């Protein structure tokens with residue numbers, strides 16, 4: 001059951017500013033769950049104002065990174081993530097498809113680049129890649145990087161050496177979300193645990209790859225669980241360079257279909273908390289953007305989101321079409337961020 005209660009203005013006035021700030025006890029600032037919860041509880045205008053201040057200190061306030069996500073291997077996944085239509089065990093109508101060919105992936109990347117995307121993410125529905133599949137993905141990474149785009153891959157859990165192989169092929173980012181708060185993890189997924197995620201993230205860091213790591217909200221979790229998710233991300237040392245925040249897309253046939261919908265303003269609060277606690281990260285509006293509508297997306301940009309997935313499909317669920325995004329950007333005076341590679 002969501003706890004959407006917010007501090008009243010009177011309550012907020014009792015809150016000292018230190019309650020909303022990281023502890024400086026160690027050399028690295030750490031965010032306590034209580035401090036993140038205090039941020040969540042700020043009056044909405046105060047929270048967005050603070051997020052805007054942090055955002056403008058570290059980023060171009062009117063530039064948004066455009067990323068395209070291509071599902072290079074769809075469906076048939078042996079995992080049981082309760083939100084995912086690609087899990088083989090759920091009857092969602094998503095068919096098990098083979099790994100795409102190199103030629104088709106390169107053609108899709110070129111098309112994404114023509115539409116203005118600067119980052120190309122390749123996602124595969126695996127528990128983890130078999131070595132022969134990883135060899136093929138490494139070729140895809142090499143080819144997409146050769147087009148001058150930033151590259152990102154999300155392939156599941158990695159075995160020792162695989163992150164290094166992807167790095168050598170030219171991969172810039174590896175995406176591996178922690179999904180939800182550690183103590184909520186077993187409510188969402190049973191085929192792996194939180195420690196498995198951390199293990200792969202450590203391998204990714206050791207290989208010299210940038211980390212793309214975020215989570216999903218709107219899965220019936222409490223505000224406390226959302227604060228724990230944000231604190232866990234913010235306290236990674238270093239914290240992820242890219243932080244996708246997903247809003248659950250409910251798909252018939254998945255266990256989380258029918259979950260109480262999250263208040264859209266609570267989603268905006270989550271974006272603002274991510275921005276404040278991870279000032280330098282690219283905070284990405286990811287799955288669920290279509291359901292938010294233009295007005296809530298605008299609030300998300302004001303709250304510090306500066307990256308979106310762009311294109312017709314986000315893995316297997318819809319994404320606002322390219323023309324709608326272009327129109328929204330024009331109305332807001334937003335410009336696409338140039339690639340950093």
Ligand code: SF4
Nearest residue numbers: 077079081084087125
């Ligand atoms: S989220 Fe990824 S690992 Fe989980 S079922 Fe879907 S494809 Fe598999």
